[in-house]
Amino acid sequence: MKPMFVRSAVALVAGLFAAPYWVGVQAEQRFQDGVSQLNASLDTVSVRTSEYQRGWFTSSVATEIAPRAVKVAADGGESASGETLTLRHVITHGPIPMNWIDGEWFLPPIVAHIRTLLEGGTQLQAALSAKRPDGPPLTIHSEARIGGSEEVLRLFGSEVALQVDTEIHYDGSGDSHVLIPGFQEPVVKDGETVEWKGLEGKVHFESGLKKGSVDAEAPLLSVVADNHTSRLQDLRLKGEFELADSGLWLGSYEFFLGSLQAADEETGGQPLNLNGLGFLTSVLPAGDNVAIRSRFQFKEIEIPAAMAQAYGGPEKVGAAVDLTLSGLDVPALLNLQKISEASAGAEPEMAAAQFIQAFQQLLVASLAHSPEVDIPELYLALPDGKLEANAWARLDGGQPMDMSSPTGMLSALTVNLEAKAPIETVRAIVATQRRPAIEQARAQGIIDLKDDEVESFLKQDVALRIKEFIDRGWVVLNAGVLSTRLQLDKGNILVNGKPANLGSLMP
Structure with a gap:
């Protein structure tokens, strides 16, 4: 024994x-x-x-x-x-x-x-250490532009900027836990108070790293100073991805932001509040081509009065758009993806020019696949009502067309667009747009109006303009709702069921 x-x-x-x-x-x-x-x-x-x-x-x-x-x-x-x-x-x-x-x-x-x-690399570490010579080097440095002002978000206070724990399984798959630690207390530096609750997420990947998913969230990032404030809450990112044989990454990604609050000189010191921002995009195979579906929405934006007046818009607004692009050329889309990634560190003007050029190449290459655009839902929620629309368009790549002129493309383009809104909503939109012009005309002496006559004049001006829309056949009034329908088929244009031409659509 x-x-x-x-x-x-x-x-x-x-x-x-x-x-x-x-x-x-x-x-x-x-x-x-x-x-x-x-x-x-x-x-x-x-x-x-x-x-x-x-x-x-x-x-x-x-x-x-x-x-x-x-x-x-x-x-x-x-x-x-x-x-x-x-x-x-x-x-x-x-x-x-x-x-x-x-x-x-x-x-x-x-x-x-x-x-x-x-x-960080040597240059990064040297640059970050120089910004904080009296303490440990900064670990992450990034910049964002909010409301036109430059915010420098310094994520410091922790010696560990990013920590990833990964388990590799015997079948080749794996799971990673990603952590960017938060601050135990708000950090005050260079007149800014930074509050950071950290970021935590999980990444799953299959064998070969060609398929996986990600789920990450950050509760709070706040930067407060004398002349600006930025506050992001409840940030969430979810996604599933897969590398296709073509080299294109397929899958879907969802970004959600519970609220964003920003205030600076442009907002008059009053906070601009954005609540319930969501963005969903999916890249899906569609035969030999690719379809991209995107949905963008925000529940409500509260705009400071001074800023709303400057832009001639309402103080509260909500919006959503659901859009699908299909028939996109895979090689051209790969080129666009590659250029977008490569231009991330380039100058903004150069990056924009490169992106526009690649996007134009994508459009030209996709013509052979008869690309389609489908917008089943688009709405703009205003205090006086909701503006709703839907649209569908198809460019027939089998038809000869002259790409050098807009009229040359009409022969191959099929479009159906419908929109509607309560007449009170349209009146409010037109009045908001016309008010600055009327005030400017008063200031220049073009029209002579007393202060108590402005509202009456504006009301008449709006009524005349809406009547002009109706008389020209651009819109139809039925039960207090203004609606319009635009159809384009092989060069023939119909507006609300009646033949029209490009000249008749111009103001």
């Missing part, structure tokens, strides 16, 4: 020590394979490993992410911007990884547990 017991104990101990080493070899191979597959799927950045040091129970490795030169101009020129970022990984080997330092035990057998920390 004793010899058998000793042999069993020795075998058990040997297994406990040999298994982590063997799994460590497997983990290294899978890690290197994953990096290679990821690198092959990325066009604008390159990913490589360095300093892989495999131990018995744990290993360490670094991955470097650097911009890759890509063609972004019509002349074939190449550019690359940005600097190298380094990710440091600590890999605890399976089959039962034990993170002794953190006191974490992973009982379900897995290949490895990976803890990842982000390091």
Whole structure:
């Protein structure tokens, strides 16, 4: 019994020590394979490993992410911007990884547990350290433009800017827990008070890194200073993604923001409140082509009175639009995707020009597939009512057309557009647009009106303009609702069922 017991104990101990080493070899191979597959799927950045040091129970490795030169101009020129970022990984080997330092035990057998920390490149670290010479270097620095003013969001106060915990399973799939720590207390720096509750999310990926999902949320980011305030609450990002054989990323993404509050000189110091912002987009295969569906909505925007008057709009508004583009050319869409990624670090003017050029190429390339635009819902909610519309359009790529002129495209274009709104809503919209012009005419002495005569004159002016719309046949009034329908079929134009031409549609 004793010899058998000793042999069993020795075998058990040997297994406990040999298994982590063997799994460590497997983990290294899978890690290197994953990096290679990821690198092959990325066009604008390159990913490589360095300093892989495999131990018995744990290993360490670094991955470097650097911009890759890509063609972004019509002349074939190449550019690359940005600097190298380094990710440091600590890999605890399976089959039962034990993170002794953190006191974490992973009982379900897995290949490895990976803890990842982000390091800035030398230029980034030097720039951030210079901004805070009296303390630890800043770890994340980004800029956003809100309300026309420049906000510098300094996420500092923690030595760990980004932490990722990953479990790699034996089937090649994995799950990552992403954490950007929040501040225990608001941080005051350079006259700004920054409150950050952190960001936390989960990422799941299948074997080969070609399919997965993401779910992340950030409760609060607030920046308060004497001349500006920005406050974002309840930010959420969800998505599913898959790399198609064409190299195009398919899937759907949903972005939601509970509320955004911003105040600066442009808003007169009063807060601009945006509540319930949502954006959903899906890239779906459609035969040999691709369809993109997007939905954008915000429940309500509260606009400061001074700002609303300056822009000639209401103080409260809500909106939504549901749009689907189909028949998009895959190679041209891939080129647009590549240029969008490559121009992220370029000058805004250059990036915009490159994007517009690529978008035009997408339109031209998609003509052969007879692209369609479907807008089943579009509405604008105003204090006086709701403006609603829907539209559908198709460009027949099988028809000869002259792309150099708008009239040349009409022969291949089919359009159906419907819109309606209560007449009181239309009156309010027209009055809001006409008031500044009337006040300017008074100031210039073009019209002579006393203060108590302005409203009466404005009311008559609005009534005459709406009557002109009705008399010209642009709109139809029925039961207090103004509606219109525009149809275009092979160059023939119908407005509310009656033939029309481009000249008749002009004011």
